[in-house]
Amino acid sequence: MRQAYLPEGCVVFDNPHGTAPGFGGRCATNGKFVACMPGVPREMKPMLAEKLIPWLVRRFDLRQAIYTRTLHVVGIGESDLDRRVEDLFRTLENPKIAMLAHGGRVDVKVMAKADGSRARGRLDRAGRRRVAQAHSARRGTGTTIRRWPARSWQALAARGLTLGTAESCTGGAVADEVVGVPGASAVFRGAIVAYANEVKTGLLDVPERTLSTAGAVSEETAVAMARGARTRLGADVVLATTGLRDPAVERRRTRRIGVVRLSVRGR
DSSP, X not given: OGGGOOOTTOEEEOOTTSSOOEEEXXXXXXXXXXXXXXXXXHHHHHHIIIIIHHHHHHHHTOOOEEEEEEEEEESSOHHHHHHHTHHHHHHOOXXXXXEEEETTEEEEEEEEEESHHHHHHHHHHHHHHHHHHTTTSEEEETTTGGGHHHHHHHHHHHTTOOEEXXXXXXXXXXXXXXXXXXXXXGXXXXXXXXXXXXXXXXXXXXXXXXXXXXOSSSHHHHHHHHHHHHHHHTXXXXXXXXXXXXXXXXXXXXXXXXXXXXXXXXX
16 A cells, blocks of 8 residues: 555656556755665666666666776786776776776776767777786686686586695685586585695695695695695696785785695696
């Protein structure tokens, strides 16, 4: 009953995904347009895309929109990438560029305001310039980088190879990314989380001499972890990670403290 009451003179937006309608109208005090929609995402999102936005475009004769393209970059730090594209920040006004660091990658968002064809052209040109300036890094657009687990196991499955992980610093996060992909069981053998040195030696057969001479955070230890996991798990390919996560230690250290090592059977 309450959902049937609507402001007088408002525009009503049908809700094919629920019972609560949306509506819109001009505010009596300042004349600005106000739109109200259901809060449930599965109802609100289709209403926004299918009802409200098309109505606004027709009603206000909107010819421009903001288009975005996100470029995912891995293998390069945020500060280094910022230095390479610094001139674009200074010179570009439309499109604009924004940068955001995540764990393992940096996203560069390019935003252009224009009609559809002109905006896409501006995005393409800015994207090509940015890619050229970050030529030494791995790149992807859209969801390419976020699909890396699926792409990895598909490539392994095509070659008849199996995968395992040996993790210290990441604490199982790599394995969690892999098993989150449907069909990963076809190639994933398992994971060994060896946080303590005693677990590294006991479960992964990392030599104590390696830990005492090279340290737990070293390429030598990562190699030993990968080799040990390859034997224990019977996997063809093993990804091993090691590093430091203690915030107090990280503040005192400036050198590289994370090591990732890939071990392939027979090498």
